Amino acid sequence: MSENQNPNTSQDVTTSTGTAGHPERFSDPGVPEHRPRLTDTDPKANKRSERIIVLLFALSCLGAIASLVAYFTVRPDGTTDQTRLSTLLLGVTMAISLLGIGIAAIHWAKALMSDHEHVDERHELRSTPEVREVAVKHLTDGVEDSGIGRRGVLKGAAVSALALFPLTFAVPLISSVGGDWNISKFRHTIWTSGKRLAYDPTGRPIKAADLTVGSVAHVIPEESEEYMASHEWITEKAKAVVLLVRLNPEDIRSDQSPEGETWSYDGIVAYSKICTHVGCPVALYEQQTHHLLCPCHQSTFDMADGAKVVFGPANRPLPQLPIAVDDEGYLVAQDDFAEPVGPSYWERLK
Known part of the structure; x- marks a missing residue:
């Protein structure tokens, strides 16, 4: 101007x-x-x-x-x-x-x-x-x-x-x-010793013989129809969902607890589906590399090596569900997850 x-x-x-x-x-x-x-x-x-x-x-x-x-x-x-x-x-x-x-x-x-x-x-x-x-x-x-x-x-x-x-x-x-500030509820799920693994969402129990090498199954605990119709089931299921994969046993590099107990059965491993980054469902499995991908932020876990993080923002492995087989050949949990599932919180930083 x-x-x-x-x-x-x-x-x-x-x-x-x-x-x-x-x-x-x-x-x-x-x-x-x-x-x-x-x-x-x-x-x-x-x-x-x-x-x-x-x-x-x-x-x-x-x-x-x-x-x-x-x-x-x-x-x-x-x-x-x-x-x-x-x-x-x-x-x-x-x-x-x-x-x-x-x-x-x-x-x-x-x-x-x-x-x-x-x-x-x-x-x-x-x-x-x-x-x-x-x-x-x-x-x-x-x-x-x-x-x-x-x-x-x-x-x-x-x-x-x-x-x-x-x-x-x-x-x-x-x-x-x-409100309810009892954070101990985050440490445990409804998985207990002897509870059978069942397909999600049908609730049909899974036999080890049903799975071939490379098979992937979305898993929930076996519960009664009455309990599965309750609101409490929705909350508990969200914490207890599991991804089950059958690998060649020789491909598994790590599937043991810190005490040396075996947490898999004949190449079948079970890990929490809840990503340890922000809690997204982890369900994209790549059969050749045994990698499991989170679709939200691309955190990648190695199913053959204790679900350790190989890429992405997650800072700890997926918690493993220790499994075994009962007398009828059905897959059952040995116990609950050894550590809290999902992302870190104020009393669970790592």
């Missing part, structure tokens, strides 16, 4: 010509003529916009209150339907509260706040006292023009909406502080 040009005019300036006829400097188009809005010229329209904004903030308040009511009255009781209903109500009411604030703020800015354009010439890092005084005056004029000072109801509605919305997530967080 030319130093002597008035920024509020649209007159052209002389331009110099660069290579190939392209100008090196363009003329300043200036600031277009201000067009007043309907709310600037019609007091009724101004008041109508103010009422709409107040109603939007009020809707946000109602959404926040409804979210708190839904949180305390529709609590998950262990059933899928109740959990879905609680999640739906919390999501809808929080969305109404947040959208009310957002739409009201946008409408307020477009309809009531000052929309006059101001141009400040570029200057050194620190403006002169005169320029700073003008800038402060522009801000003061903008506040005065928006009518914030004389719109008490509007200010009250905005403050109420902004104050109530954080409660929609603060109350659930605070109320959960007194």
